[in-house]
Amino acid sequence: MCEKKVEELTYVQLSTSINPSFWNKFTEIKLEVDKLGEIEHHIWGYYNVIPQKHGINLLEVDSTSFNEKFNGQNMYIPFHGKLINKNTIEQFKESNKTDLINDEGKSLMEKIKNELVLQDPSVLNNFFILSFADLKKYHYYYWFAFPVPRGLVVTKVASNLITETFSENEIQILCSQFKELDNNLRSYFLVERIENGCKLHTLQNKIKNVTLQNKNQFYFTFCNIANTNIAVGSQLKNYITMILYYCPFLQGQIANFIAFTLSRRDDFSVTCDKSIIYELKLPSQEDYTWVGWEKNERDRMGPRLANMKNTLDPYMLAENSVDLNLKLMKWRVLPNINLEKIKETKCLLLGSGTLGCSVARTLLAWGVRTITFVDNSTVSFSNPVRQSLFTYLDSVQMKPKALAAAENLKMIFPGVKSQGVQLSIPMPGHTVGESLLEQTKENVAKLRELIDEHDIVFLLMDSRESRWLPTLLANYSHKITINAALGFDTYLVMRHGLRDAGDARSDPVNHREGFKCINGTELGCYFCNDVTAPGNSMKDRTLDQQCTVTRPGVSQIAGALAVELAISILQHKDGAKAPAFYKSPQITSIQDADSENECLLGIIPHSIRGFLSSFEHILPATEKYKHCIACSDMVLKEYSENGMDFLLKVFNSSKYLEDVTQLTEIFNDIDLEDVLEFSDEDFQ
Amino acid sequence: MDASFKLEDFCASIENIVAISNSLMDGWTLHKKEGVENGKYITKKYSTSLTTSDANDIVVTFEYHIAYHLSYGVPVLCFRVWKQDGSLLSIEEYWALNENLKGSSMYDTLTQLDHPVLCQPFLTLHPCRTQEIIQPFLQHSKNPVISWLSVVGPFVDLTLPDQYLKLC
Numbered sequence: 001m002c003e004k005k006v007e008e009l010t011y012v013q014l015s016t017s018i019n020p021s022f023w024n025k026f027t028e029i030k031l032e033v034d035k036l037g038e039i040e041h042h043i044w045g046y047y048n049v050i051p052q053k054h055g056i057n058l059l060e061v062d063s064t065s066f067n068e069k070f071n072g073q074n075m076y077i078p079f080h081g082k083l084i085n086k087n088t089i090e091q092f093k094e095s096n097k098t099d100l101i102n103d104e105g106k107s108l109m110e111k112i113k114n115e116l117v118l119q120d121p122s123v124l125n126n127f128f129i130l131s132f133a134d135l136k137k138y139h140y141y142y143w144f145a146f147p148v149p150r151g152l153v154v155t156k157v158a159s160n161l162i163t164e165t166f167s168e169n170e171i172q173i174l175c176s177q178f179k180e181l182d183n184n185l186r187s188y189f190l191v192e193r194i195e196n197g198c199k200l201h202t203l204q205n206k207i208k209n210v211t212l213q214n215k216n217q218f219y220f221t222f223c224n225i226a227n228t229n230i231a232v233g234s235q236l237k238n239y240i241t242m243i244l245y246y247c248p249f250l251q252g253q254i255a256n257f258i259a260f261t262l263s264r265r266d267d268f269s270v271t272c273d274k275s276i277i278y279e280l281k282l283p284s285q286e287d288y289t290w291v292g293w294e295k296n297e298r299d300r301m302g303p304r305l306a307n308m309k310n311t312l313d314p315y316m317l318a319e320n321s322v323d324l325n326l327k328l329m330k331w332r333v334l335p336n337i338n339l340e341k342i343k344e345t346k347c348l349l350l351g352s353g354t355l356g357c358s359v360a361r362t363l364l365a366w367g368v369r370t371i372t373f374v375d376n377s378t379v380s381f382s383n384p385v386r387q388s389l390f391t392y393l394d395s396v397q398m399k400p401k402a403l404a405a406a407e408n409l410k411m412i413f414p415g416v417k418s419q420g421v422q423l424s425i426p427m428p429g430h431t432v433g434e435s436l437l438e439q440t441k442e443n444v445a446k447l448r449e450l451i452d453e454h455d456i457v458f459l460l461m462d463s464r465e466s467r468w469l470p471t472l473l474a475n476y477s478h479k480i481t482i483n484a485a486l487g488f489d490t491y492l493v494m495r496h497g498l499r500d501a502g503d504a505r506s507d508p509v510n511h512r513e514g515f516k517c518i519n520g521t522e523l524g525c526y527f528c529n530d531v532t533a534p535g536n537s538m539k540d541r542t543l544d545q546q547c548t549v550t551r552p553g554v555s556q557i558a559g560a561l562a563v564e565l566a567i568s569i570l571q572h573k574d575g576a577k578a579p580a581f582y583k584s585p586q587i588t589s590i591q592d593a594d595s596e597n598e599c600l601l602g603i604i605p606h607s608i609r610g611f612l613s614s615f616e617h618i619l620p621a622t623e624k625y626k627h628c629i630a631c632s633d634m635v636l637k638e639y640s641e642n643g644m645d646f647l648l649k650v651f652n653s654s655k656y657l658e659d660v661t662q663l664t665e666i667f668n669d670i671d672l673e674d675v676l677e678f679s680d681e682d683f684q
Numbered sequence: 685m686d687a688s689f690k691l692e693d694f695c696a697s698i699e700n701i702v703a704i705s706n707s708l709m710d711g712w713t714l715h716k717k718e719g720v721e722n723g724k725y726i727t728k729k730y731s732t733s734l735t736t737s738d739a740n741d742i743v744v745t746f747e748y749h750i751a752y753h754l755s756y757g758v759p760v761l762c763f764r765v766w767k768q769d770g771s772l773l774s775i776e777e778y779w780a781l782n783e784n785l786k787g788s789s790m791y792d793t794l795t796q797l798d799h800p801v802l803c804q805p806f807l808t809l810h811p812c813r814t815q816e817i818i819q820p821f822l823q824h825s826k827n828p829v830i831s832w833l834s835v836v837g838p839f840v841d842l843t844l845p846d847q848y849l850k851l852c
């Protein structure tokens with residue numbers, strides 16, 4: 001054996017790794033079994049003794065650590081651990097760390113003295129975790145300790161590679177005998193040099209046969225858990241403590257050790273030919289105190305904090321998954337889409353019926369987080385099958401629609417900030433009596449407040465008149481306004497022109513041959529246009545708007561289109577001021593329109609009219625009508641000068657609007673022709 | 685008509701992998717979720733140190749899963765990566781650390797999908813191209829899962845030693 005300089009051994013402490021499933025299981029046990037009890041749990045630690053290419057071997061705990069039996073695979077050796085959980089952060093901080101580790105050390109000494117260690121030498125691989133779990137926050141404070149006797153000094157007299165002492169063949173035999181051992185016997189065992197070879201013994205079978213005289217033929221072997229073979233795992237100190245208990249005559253003597261180190265050959269077969277043989281001078285037996293707390297990630301003696309919120313909190317899992325879905329769209333298809341803008345957009349849904357439900361769901365899918373529902377009716381028995389946010393139970397309980405929609409939306413995705421507001425929207429021609437005066441004023445004020453608090457106003461009601469006041473108020477407040485209305489098998493989805501905030505008129509848009517183009521500020525509103533039934537496809541149907549139904553798919557289509565139109569507006573550099581094109585009949589594809597005026601999602605039409613009987617869309621654009629009863633300068637001027645007085649005059653008589661806008665008979669005309677105002681409410 | 689990779693073929697392949705792994709002490713483990721048609725899958729863990737963009741080293745553990753995707757009819761390679769304290773890396777954090785995927789169409793290749801058996805989100809090599817990759821192996825390889833893994837595994841730090849490939 002080549003003599004080397006006498007020196008101390010280099011010890012390393014294990015690095016630890018916690019499998020997420022460990023926290024999961026621990027949380028389950030704490031909540032369902034331990035509850036308020038401070039119960040100590042035996043836990044298993046797993047250590048893979050075979051190094052992996054470019055890998056690091058760690059002591060791992062996972063959900064199976066709490067099992068009664070060690071169920072490790074063949075490359076693991078067991079560590080015996082204990083989880084000591086404290087109920088409060090104070091108890092965690094104040095628990096006496098010195099006492100704790102000394103208690104664990106004493107308990108290890110017991111296992112040595114009562115010979116348990118001979119049956120199961122892996123008890124020398126001991127550890128414990130002191131923890132505190134803040135389960136509301138999914139924060140876990142934890143501190144590993146690997147108790148070893150303090151001040152046990154071993155002197156390295158000599159060391160050499162195993163190949164210098166044992167033949168290739170003997171090493172091969174050792175390795176295969178090692179593989180046949182049970183997991184718990186693999187950490188510590190004896191190798192005996194016999195005539196013409198060597199033999200592996202368990203401690204139980206042989207340690208008591210070691211004497212001062214025959215000690216040189218024995219090698220106290222330990223499975224080295226240092227990731228390098230120039231150091232040894234700190235648990236060697238426990239092994240030596242045990243050896244000195246069973247072989248007290250070795251005090252002050254030199255004994256042979258093998259740091260059994262597994263590695264892979266080029267052909268991936270497992271070998272122990274990197275093992276190191278040490279001649280160690282052992283100290284005298286003493287009553288030791290115990291040390292071995294793990295340093296934290298800042299290399300200090302202190303606990304670590306695992307923030308498991310994103311990993312374990314189902315709320316965060318939902319939140320992150322919803323975002324990820326949208327990010328994948330950004331990463332894969334639309335690198336320039338502004339998802340933050342969508343997420344921050346606050347949407348006001350006036351009407352919480354078929355359209356309101358469909359719009360809310362699609363907004364949610366786009367990542368919109370603030371959605372307010374307004375409605376004044378309750379969920380009826382016919383609603384749930386068509387209105388995707390309601391259930392049968394909501395109709396039994398006659399829940400107010402706006403509130404039920406807001407609640408159920410949260411049940412679908414708790415990350416949404418949804419609220420419901422029960423509100424009747426005052427309407428032109430619906431006379432306000434003395435008794436309703438205050439209420440009406442309050443309703444107007446509330447509606448105005450809601451419009452001001454949101455970024456997009458969706459008009460999703462089932463009557464034409466109820467759209468008038470929000471059209472006026474949204475226009476007055478410069479809000480993006482999206483309107484959707486349904487016929488039996490037709491629908492209209494449109495954006496309202498956005499009034500210019502200042503005097504500046506938007507730049508004229510390039511006109512292209514075959515296209516008509518209207519600036520976003522010049523576009524009409526719902527009331528500007530003569531809204532007749534688009535393509536009256538079923539002429540012989542009775543057009544009685546008080547008793548009409550819609551094809552069930554219509555509201556889903558129109559609701560989805562309303563949201564897609566809104567999202568396209570949000571992604572255009574000019575927002576709702578984006579110009580609208582519509583093509584002359586001779587041009588075949590709208591895609592030919594000036595791409596400069598598109599957003600990354602495509603064109604932004606003024607309106608979309610769909611016809612289910614022919615499964616067609618057309619995209620008309622119309623200019624603002626200067627006599628419009630809702631968006632004309634005359635109306636806005638009246639409202640800005642006379643406010644509530646003006647509104648009350650309109651509520652009491654729609655004729656007043658005709659005076660203001662110098663129109664006659666507008667409501668008569670519209671009432672007769674308006675067939676875009678059906679709702680399934682009408683059937684009740 | 686392309687040959688298909690049946691569930692029985694998959695199960696035979698992964699059981700074969702576990703048998704080889706046990707003899708090599710390589711760590712692949714067979715799991716079975718009862719009452720699920722494609723309930724058999726295998727896992728293996730691997731810890732290593734990765735360098736972050738701000739030049740810090742972090743120790744992470746990979747847990748690879750190979751399961752069978754019923755609707756695609758192909759094996760799926762999915763995995764989770766966690767730090768030493770047990771917190772999982774998000775897909776964005778993993779992308780930032782993975783050199784192999786940089787520059788390639790990584791958003792198409794590696795995504796987050798639900799585990800075919802456990803139904804929880806896992807980082808996943810998207811199964812839509814697996815059929816294409818595994819197809820040539822179906823006729824000639826004794827273990828198409830190994831052949832396929834040897835092609836796609838290295839993208840996510842999973843390498844199979846030659847001892848497995850010899851058996852294909």
Ligand SMILES: [Zn+2]
Pocket residue numbers: 524525526527528529624625628629630631632
């Ligand atoms: Zn108008």
